[in-house]
Amino acid sequence: MGARGQDDGRGDVLVCDPTTETRRLIEATLASAGYRVSEAEGADACLQLISDVPPEAFVLNVSGTQFDPLGLALRVRDLAPDLPVVVLYGPDDDVLVRSLLQAGASDFMSLPVAEPLLLHLVERNVMLRSHLRAMGEKEADLEKRNRTLDDNLRVLERDQQAGFRMQQSLMPQTPYTVGGVTFSHYLRPSLILSGDFIDYFELKDGRLLFFIADVSGHGASSAFVTVLLKSLSRRLLREFDSLGFTGTASMLSWFNQELLACELEQHSTMFLAMFDESASTLQYSNAAHFPATILSSAEATDYLEIGGLPLGLYKGASYEEKVVTLPEVCSLVLFSDGVFEIMSEQTLRAKEEALLETVRCGCRDIDGLIAQLGLAEVVDAPDDIALFTVAKAG
């Protein structure tokens, strides 16, 4: 409908004027400005034309009509509520003008006809209508596009959330207590799916194995690899005896070899440790995981520094293995490096120091760490964030 006016010049204007002279003048004025003018003498003819070919404006000379102009205006309003009505009136039409105002006429011009003014009034109404129409259409388009985008977004979000629920179902219970040791973890994905992964379980002989891993990148493709890590972790537990491990270093070598066999684009870090309660010793190895694990007790709080190559990149990579005797009461606090992205310190060194200080000051549980790091307030974390604590009660 918006295009019709353009096709036929500047649009249709209906003129109803009983006086031949002014009617001719009005018609000539509008026609020369490019409007297609139709005319009607009586009220019924007007209404018929309005309903047949809805015009863009209606010019009504109320001076000296044979019919009731107010009655016509009211019927026009019923028929075409948005049709602008430009009223031409004489010096004695004050009362009528007032009624026509209430009947919704939009513009009034006193006779005699001043052509430029008449043209201005018609023009303004026609342009305003088309402007409002265009704005309305644009708004409707935008709203429609919004709905489509919203729908598409919801579909993908739901899909990823289903994926995240699956990821969650692969994570171990938190908190999980075995003997005097309690494991707790918290994952905060950058998008919805996470490339950080944590696992912990008790081996048949009672030793406790746990690791934190951070797959390169984040989001869906990294999350895929965490599913593989879980399946490897399960195999490690199931086939522990037959896999012939000599310690944590050989376990990382096995993870490395299995990931390489998958020929993925991603690689992964992993800090893996094994706690032997009977000897109170912790054996650990590291595949490029950063930051290092923090060991904290009443006596001291320090990073367990140990290097190593990431998993899934280098064939035959071998790993170091260290052993530390744990104090009776102590905590291990592990992070993924996404935590650095939300810290305000300027340098990596300062951030590491701040993490250590946080733990040293007694913040060794998940809730405390979330609060201390302001994780609840973080929006749009650029990388996945994982917190993992292992508390030994003594």
Place this chain on the structure above:
Amino acid sequence: MGARGQDDGRGDVLVCDPTTETRRLIEATLASAGYRVSEAEGADACLQLISDVPPEAFVLNVSGTQFDPLGLALRVRDLAPDLPVVVLYGPDDDVLVRSLLQAGASDFMSLPVAEPLLLHLVERNVMLRSHLRAMGEKEADLEKRNRTLDDNLRVLERDQQAGFRMQQSLMPQTPYTVGGVTFSHYLRPSLILSGDFIDYFELKDGRLLFFIADVSGHGASSAFVTVLLKSLSRRLLREFDSLGFTGTASMLSWFNQELLACELEQHSTMFLAMFDESASTLQYSNAAHFPATILSSAEATDYLEIGGLPLGLYKGASYEEKVVTLPEVCSLVLFSDGVFEIMSEQTLRAKEEALLETVRCGCRDIDGLIAQLGLAEVVDAPDDIALFTVAKAG
């Protein structure tokens, strides 16, 4: 800004009228309608007020002014291009009215002042301005929201596309020819990530192993399981000798047991077959995969019917195993059941028959099947669709 008018009643109107009598009348009319009226006598005072407290409308009586009304109108237009100017004019102001029209005055009323008409003109301008402003703000809001939605959608799409690329990298090369056998496949995910999976490879002894799998559901969470299937498939190849398989049935049992060990919510179908070129025999087993595989040669085209439980649901599920001698030249055509969702036939039976007929009529290659099934034109496929062909050249 839109709220200011409401706070101060219906908004500010500036009146400039040299004639005390009409000025009082105008002010009284507007004030009684709720407008806050300010007045200025000279042109400079007008401009000052307009720039100090931009009004919603400006009423200018040009009859008998001491200054040049056109000059004022032009300066007002420069200062506040959107300010509606309502001009009151006398019987001798025709030429001036024409100039003021060109200077952008919006409304004209011949003197003497008709209060209802004046009020109508001011009111309409004020309401129109606020309506246009509201529409503009709404449009800006919608556009902003659109951009946000668009950005969020892109982030998730990019993430899933990265995931899909990873999935693709796990799929075998297509087409892939080994000996006289050519494997080809095509995946059409419902969203971006796919729950359908296909793999094929040559065992050390030269036999060819291939399977099609359809993980329950679709999208990210199903795609996760395909990554596991790939890692299992790789293990099957690597550890083939040590896994002690007796045939395709024992392979499905192994897949079943490994998936169960992962304790996933998903399960998967799988049709798995092993081709022995030396004996021209195909051994195959099925874990609830549907539709059945089609074997097609010059002599006959039929489904290889064989049942079996899905993988990852039942502990100790065992599978049937069948052997068929393949004609010298033949094709195997495999689908995932997503293909049924885009077929127009009413019943499943009719769809199965139509698939068989398509293959029987010679459509046994991926491109032909894509064209025949109209896959290129499908939008919003409700389920993932996989096509897989194994062509034996003889």
